[in-house]
Amino acid sequence: MISSAKRRRTRLRAIAIALVSLVALLVASSFAFAKGGVDPGVVSSAGQRSGIDDLIRARAEGKPHKKAHHRRKHHRHRKHHRSPSSSGNSSGGGKRTPSKSQPGTNPPPAPPPATTSPATETPLPAPPAPTPPPAACTTFASSVASAQSMVVSAAPGAVICLADGTYGSVKLSGSKASPGVTLRATDPGATTIDGATIDGTGLTLAYFNVTDEVEVEEGSKLITIQDNKITGGYFGVDACNSDSTTCDDVKIVGNKFQGPYGEDGIRANRYHDGNGDGLGLLVEGNEFTGIRENGNHSDCLQAVWTGDNLVFRKNYLHDNRCQGFFVKDQNSLCGSGSSGVCGPVQGIRVEDNLFLRDQEPCASSAPGCGQPTIVHIFGPYTNAVISHNTVWGDGLTSQLALREGVAAGTRVEENAIYRFWTDTDASQATFQNNTYCKLEGAWPSARPGSSVECAPAFANAGADDYRLASGRGVDWAPSEVHFGP
Numbered sequence: 138m139i140s141s142a143k144r145r146r147t148r149l150r151a152i153a154i155a156l157v158s159l160v161a162l163l164v165a166s167s168f169a170f171a172k173g174g175v176d177p178g179v180v181s182s183a184g185q186r187s188g189i190d191d192l193i194r195a196r197a198e199g200k201p202h203k204k205a206h207h208r209r210k211h212h213r214h215r216k217h218h219r220s221p222s223s224s225g226n227s228s229g230g231g232k233r234t235p236s237k238s239q240p241g242t243n244p245p246p247a248p249p250p251a252t253t254s255p256a257t258e259t260p261l262p263a264p265p266a267p268t269p270p271p272a273a274c275t276t277f278a279s280s281v282a283s284a285q286s287m288v289v290s291a292a293p294g295a296v297i298c299l300a301d302g303t304y305g306s307v308k309l310s311g312s313k314a315s316p317g318v319t320l321r322a323t324d325p326g327a328t329t330i331d332g333a334t335i336d337g338t339g340l341t342l343a344y345f346n347v348t349d350e351v352e353v354e355e356g357s358k359l360i361t362i363q364d365n366k367i368t369g370g371y372f373g374v375d376a377c378n379s380d381s382t383t384c385d386d387v388k389i390v391g392n393k394f395q396g397p398y399g400e401d402g403i404r405a406n407r408y409h410d411g412n413g414d415g416l417g418l419l420v421e422g423n424e425f426t427g428i429r430e431n432g433n434h435s436d437c438l439q440a441v442w443t444g445d446n447l448v449f450r451k452n453y454l455h456d457n458r459c460q461g462f463f464v465k466d467q468n469s470l471c472g473s474g475s476s477g478v479c480g481p482v483q484g485i486r487v488e489d490n491l492f493l494r495d496q497e498p499c500a501s502s503a504p505g506c507g508q509p510t511i512v513h514i515f516g517p518y519t520n521a522v523i524s525h526n527t528v529w530g531d532g533l534t535s536q537l538a539l540r541e542g543v544a545a546g547t548r549v550e551e552n553a554i555y556r557f558w559t560d561t562d563a564s565q566a567t568f569q570n571n572t573y574c575k576l577e578g579a580w581p582s583a584r585p586g587s588s589v590e591c592a593p594a595f596a597n598a599g600a601d602d603y604r605l606a607s608g609r610g611v612d613w614a615p616s617e618v619h620f621g622p
Contacts, residue, residue, distance in 0.1 A: 272319055272343075274298035281307055281330075284320055291318045293339070301327040306334070306349065313339035317359060321345070325364065326622030332370060335360050344622045353387055355379035358411055364391040366621040371399030376418065377406045380442050380470055381478050385411030388419045393621030394437070396428035396457070397500065402437045407478070408444035417446035417484075424620035429458040430509060431500035441466040445483040452490045453615050454511070455601065458497040461511040462487055468517065481517035481544075491603060491611045492528040492535070508534050512554075516542025516561070523547075527603045527610035528554040529595075533575065539563050553593060553603070553610030572609045 275296045278284035281304045287297045289311050296319045307330050309320055317339030322328035325344035332349030333342055341361040342351065350370025353360050355377050367373045373394045377384035384407060394402040402425050408418035418440075425437040437459040440447055447464070454461045467480025492511045499506035511528055514521070514537075521544065528535045535555035539547070543559065547566035554571065559578035570586035572593055596602040602614035 272296045272321070274321075274323065277323065281305060285309070288318055288320055288340070293317060295319070296321060298323040299328050299330075299345075303329040304331065306330065306332040307342075308334045309337065309340045309342065310335075311337045311340065313337070315339065315359075317341060317361075319343055322622065326366065335362075346622065350375055353377055353384050355382040355384060355407070357387070358385040360384065360386075361388045361390065362392060363388070364622055366393045366395060368395045369398070372404045373398050373402045375404050377408065378404075379407050381407070383407040383409035383411075383444065384418075385409045386414070386416060388416070388421070389423065390419065391422045391620065392424075394423060394425045394428070396426065396435075397431065398428060398435065399431075400433045400435055401439045402428050402459070403439070405438065405440040405444070405447070406442045408440070408447060410446040410484075415446055415484075416448055417444055419448045419450070420452065421448070421450045422618065422620070423452045424615075425452065425454045425459070425461070426456050427497075429497050429500045430503055430506040432503035432506065435500075436460040436463045436509070439463045439465070440482075442470060443467045443478060443480050443482055446486075447482065447484065448486045448488070449490060450486065450488045451611075451613065451618075453601075453618070453620065454491065454495070455493040456497055457495050458499060458506070458509065459495065459511075460509040460513050461492050461495065462490070463513045464518070465513075465515040467515070481519055483519050485514065485518055485521040485523075487512065487514075487521075487523045487526060489525045489611055489613070490527075491601070491613075491615070492526070493530050493601060493603070495534060496531050510534075510536050510538045510558075512537040513540070514538070515540045516544065518542075519544050519546065521547045522550075524550045524552065525610060525612065526552045526554065528552075529603060529610075530598070531555075539566070551609050553605055555591075570609065572605065572607065 273296060275294075276287060277298050277300065278287055279300050281299070284297055284299045285308055287295075288309050291297060291311075291313070293314045294316050298321055300323055307320070311318065319341040321341075321343040322345050326346060328344075329346040329348060332347060333351045334354065335342060335352070336354035336357055338358040341363060342365065343361075343363040345365045347365050347367045348369045350372050351362055351365075351367060352375045357377070362374060373396075374389055376387055376389070387408060389403060396402065403420060405418050410417035420438060428435055428437050437454055437457060438449065438461070440463070449462050464482060464485065467482055469479070471479035495509065495511045511534070512526070523537070528537060533556050536558055537552075537554050537556070539559045540561055543561055543563040543566055545565040547563070549557075549566055549568045550570055552571045554573050556575040557571075557573055557577065557580065559580065562579045564579050564581050566581060568581045568584045568587065571584070572588050572590050574589065574591035593605055596604040596614070600614070600616065602616070603611055604614060
């Protein structure tokens with residue numbers, strides 16, 4: 138028989154062997170954690186292991202952890218779509234070719250995970266700046282009558298806020314020195330007015346829902362129509378209904394034009410840069426949608442009867458059937474006795490605009506209305522610059538057309554436009570660094586830096602993000618911009 142002392146020695150020996158095995162296992166696990174770049178000290182409980190098993194498994198398979206993967210992918214997306222150095226041709230598509238190992242060699246081992254971001258990594262760009270808040274109210278009005286009276290008597294710099302609610306039409310009048318006088322909704326978008334008439338100098342209408350036409354009277358100066366939603370009227374904005382008297386230094390900025398209208402989203406008859414800042418009429422940062430041909434020649438913007446320094450910039454036009462930017466009739470009044478008012482337009486800038494989906498059905502009042510040209514410019518004019526616009530998505534109707542006298546000095550640069558077309562001699566224009574699929578008519582024979590691409594690698598066309606890695610066309614996406622109140 139085995140003595141009790143011997144049995145105790147046997148049990149002690151077994152316990153010792155088990156302890157040695159356990160220590161060996163813990164040491165091996167510690168080395169595995171260290172090799173994988175994970176501090177074993179973080180795994181102090183079952184709850185703290187949440188996510189660590191996935192990390193270990195991903196590293197064992199040679200994959201980045203899910204969270205880190207998404208961050209790097211987002212970083213590449215930003216760099217890819219904003220890099221000005223990319224070629225922009227469709228074969229490259231802005232994608233980086235992965236490096237390949239030499240034949241007969243093993244790929245180099247992956248570097249150990251960094252505990253901090255590499256010094257050479259380009260930081261992510263800052264998110265878009267938020268829309269600036271409305272100017273603070275200096276006084277409040279509870280009715281249209283009191284608001285109009287306050288505008289007349291207000292000192293420069295006053296901001297009169299009309300209380301939330303629904304009202305009739307508004308008339309702003311008065312001559313105000315800089316910085317002018319503003320009538321705005323107390324809470325952006327919470328006040329509805331039935332149209333507005335603006336007559337004077339230094340007046341601003343802002344942050345309203347507007348259900349009828351906004352009219353800028355002839356002779357007005359330094360007028361601003363800002364961050365409104367405009368949904369009705371024969372015109373959305375009628376900027377100077379005159380064939381002889383100008384409106385000087387008008388700004389239509391940040392609005393949402395939601396059609397349909399009786400005719401145009403914006404009609405601009407006579408515009409003039411009176412203060413010498415290069416902006417006779419500025420149309421910037423607006424959205425135009427739902428504007429359809431109804432038999433009255435419905436355009437998103439139509440400029441007629443000449444002017445100077447027309448700037449159309451960073452606008453978003455989509456889901457319309459309109460001529461998005463249309464300049465014509467500069468010479469229609471020549472010889473008519475109307476104070477000698479006729480062309481050319483002196484200075485046109487069409488810059489950084491996004492034109493998409495211009496094939497909405499014709500209005501029921503104009504069946505078979507035909508297909509408008511989305512960017513349509515007739516001469517005569519001087520000093521035209523057409524740059525960084527994107528016109529795409531509808532095949533041959535994604536078109537820019539230059540007609541009737543293309544002046545020397547016209548510059549067509551850095552655009553992404555599916556089809557360029559002309560029926561006049563545009564050979565004197567500068568045409569460079571454009572991406573296009575079709576080029577028809579007499580354009581310059583020298584087109585430096587331009588590329589023929591019918592399917593460029595846009596950032597995310599499904600979300601209307603039409604940025605290109607080459608930097609051509611628009612440099613913004615609609616999701617980054619706020620339109621209206």
